Amino acid sequence: MRKVSRIEHYPVSRRVQVHIDVKFLADSIQAIELSETGYPPRHYFPCKDVRMDLLTLSERRPAARLKARGCISL
Numbered sequence: 001m002r003k004v005s006r007i008e009h010y011p012v013s014r015r016v017q018v019h020i021d022v023k024f025l026a027d028s029i030q031a032i033e034l035s036e037t038g039y040p041p042r043h044y045f046p047c048k049d050v051r052m053d054l055l056t057l058s059e060r061r062p063a064a065r066l067k068a069r070g071c072i073s074l
Contacts, residue, residue: 007046009034016043026050 010034016031017024028049035041 002052003037004035007034007036012043016045018043018045024051025054 012031012033015027015029017028018026025047026049028045030046030049032042032044033041
């Protein structure tokens with residue numbers, strides 16, 4: 001029998017910030033949290049809330065629709 005994966009996403013009701021060392025990467029009050037069975041929760045950010053100049057474009061493309069809507073997962 002195949003295990004069913006459940007995916008839920010909802011707006012985060014608080015400010016979400018991402019820092020790596022002393023670099024500030026993202027700050028948003030419009031982040032989305034995605035929960036998927038068997039995986040830790042992830043936050044997705046609107047591109048406008050992310051320091052894109054500090055990121056490198058990946059060749060990998062997301063399969064999920066939410067991930068393809070111009071959101072960044074950090």
